[in-house]
Amino acid sequence: MSGTVDRWTTALRRAWKDGTAWPWCLAVLAAACGYAVATVFHPGYLSADSNTQLGQALGDEPVNDWHPPVMALAWRILIAITGDFSTMAALQAAVLWGTLWVLARLVWRRTGSRGLSLVVLAVGLAPHIMNLTGVVWKDVHLAYALLAVFAIALTVRDLPEGRVRTRWALLVLGLLFLTYAALVRKNGIPAAIPVFVLLVLAAWPAPGRRRWLAATGVFVAVVTGGSAAVNAATAPLATRxxxxxxxxxxxxxxxxxxxxxxxxxxxxxxxxxxxxxxxxxxxxxxxxxxxxxxxxxxxxxxxxxxxxxxxxxxxxxxxxxxxxxxxxxxxxxxxxxxxKLLFRSNQIFWNGTRVNAGARLHPEVRAQPLNDTLRFALQNYVTGFARDLPMLFQGWFWLGVSLVLVLRRRWAGPYTRELRLLGASSLLYVLAYLPTAPESNYRYVYWPALSGTVALVLVATAFAARRRTAAAGAPDTRPAALPAGRTPGTAPEPAAPAGPREDTGAAV
Known part of the structure; x- marks a missing residue:
């Protein structure tokens, strides 16, 4: 028995030293943080919109297209599987933290830095991101779906050439997330277009005209077919x-x-x-x-x-x-x-215990009251940062970040093209509100805030990795990308011809 324990101890120490255990450590941390965030928001904070959609999901009222039928349908399916409406808020937290884990793992593989990978995970705890994680809003669904596509695209980009099945499985998953994003927010199409381009370029770094036309046709067909399928399943009332x-x-x-x-x-x-x-x-x-x-x-x-x-x-x-x-x-x-939307965004923190005047929370929600201790702790955390760092909650700041991402020709690290497309998605989404914004609301800039934060963190980690490499006296001042399939600290593999996954992400 002691010999077995010694072998396990030796193996764990070796895995920690050569880095093979670190992605699993990141996964455990992400799961713990996601569980903690879901606990804070349990059973989910509802607005008037999501309160109505819960009634539609439970069959208490007919579905209408004032709010996205696809969200009511997804919630209905979750309730049918689990028997609990709170799984929607928990799923939101799971998607966000799962996506952040994927991004943190990619940063770890690129830089070999445990600290920098932890910085990526910390995005989920930022006050301007965490404040809406458990609020069941279509704006939150749009943001997390698009970020998931971004993480999938970066993963596909770094896959070795032999992983054909994995690549196509990830592309299909990314297309499903992208379709959901396009259906869950009526004005989400402008934001989805650059992310679609990012996904295509991850699969084919230099697609020709036919491939672009084929990919676009598939995307349009899937979105159209998905919309028709949702309408057939929910028969929504037309509201125009x-x-x-x-x-x-x-x-x-x-x-x-x-x-x-x-x-x-x-x-x-x-x-x-x-x-x-x-x-x-x-x-x-x-x-x-x-x-x-x-x-x-x-x-x-x-x-x-x-x-x-x-x-x-x-x-x-x-x-x-x-x-x-x-x-x-x-x-x-x-x-x-x-x-007003850019400079005076309201509803930075959604209380979760009330809806608009003239409406009441659904009885299912009132039967599971929020934890007031955790709710007030979260409110103090968010509003304190809103007081001290108000730009984190204002549209002008994230509009500026998206402009910088788009206009700068090259960023440190391998993701210049991806960062520019991410900035373009945020920029188009904000500008789409110029002729359509109904009011000033922070949730309307939640996707630019999330994507801008992730982009800034990726830029910061690339600069930090470059400085660390330069300080070590390496001849190349840029952080060297690890070949796909390797983890930091492992021995190099025999050289192989460079494939499209090693594209450096040059500016387009």
Whole structure:
């Protein structure tokens, strides 16, 4: 027995010394952190949106496309498998920490530094990331799905040429995550496009025109087919929620009398005309500067999600007839809302114990109350950083980070192209809110905050590895990439012809 223990001890010491055990240590740390975060948020913090989607997932109310049917369907499947609605929040934490483990492992393989790999894991504990990890929001789902695709793309890029099955399995998994991201957030398509490009370039570093067309066709077909499958499974009520944007523009740009005239000219029914005028008056009297449909538009109880579907054509016709005549006021209004989003993001911390006025948390949620001790500890942690480092929670900072990522031609380390595409995803996502932002809300910049933080950490680890290599007197000041399949501290393998996975990620 003592001989067996000695052999195990010797093997463990050898594994620790040569680094083969470190990825498993990272996995244990990631699992522990993910479990701790899920415990803090248990059974999940719900907003009005997710409270509604929980009711749809449980079958208490019909599914509608005001919120993404794919999220209600995914939640319904989770509940059917586990019997517990809280598994959705736990799954969010698992996806985030699993993705961070993959990225930390890649950094370890590239740099051989335990400390730098731990820095990557620490992203999940950052206050501006952890604050929404357990809030069941479509914005959080979009962010974690896109980050998962990013990690998958970097993994595929570093696979050796012989791992064909693994490469295709990962590509399929990345495509599924990307499809979910495109379906779970209506304005997520701009953010998904650069990440799709990143995934394609990971598989084929120099794809030709035919391969680009084939990959694009497959992506479009999968997204279209996925949308059709979700609609067939949920039969969502049509809401044409996009009409809230022209309603917002009309009631804030035009005067109440101009709104009345515009409604009559567009052929609006009396009910719609009167509600539009009342919304314009209410927004002006109460100084409500955005989100006019939900904050100012007269609503009946219970809330009729199909009202806009019946009147969307008229609302859009009003907008197309009036906004060209009032283009200056429109530009000023959209500039006002967008700058508020960038500089005054609200809802930095979601309490989780309430939803919007006039609504109550689902009985299933009220039956599993939050842990107030952990909730207040998390709130103190987040709001303290919001006070001392407010830029972490503001859109202008992450917009600036994305611009720097896109415009700089080369970064230290092997991921220049990937970092630029990640920055492009964030940049497009933020800019897409310029004509569409309904209000100022931190969750609208959560993906730029997450992707920007990961990008900054990867840049910092590459610079640190370069300085460490230079200090050691190595002739090459850049951190040398370890061949795929090797771990730090192991003996080098015989030289093999360089394949596309050894692409250095030059700027494109």
């Amino acid at each position: 929620v996009y009409a809230v944007i022209p309603v917002d523009d009309l009631v804030h740009v035009l005067t109440p009398e101009q709104v009345r005239t515009a409604a009559e000219r567009a052929g609006a029914e009396t009910d719609l005309r009167d509600r539009m005028v009342a919304a314009a008056v209410t927004c002006r009297d109460r100084n409500i500067t955005s989100d006019g449909y939900l904050q100012c538009f007269p609503q009946r109880r219970p809330f009729d999600v199909t009202y806009l579907d019946r009147h969307a054509d008229v609302v859009v016709r009003m907008w197309t007839q009036q906004m060209p005549k009032h283009w200056k006021g429109y530009a000023e209004y959209r500039g006002r809302v967008f700058t």
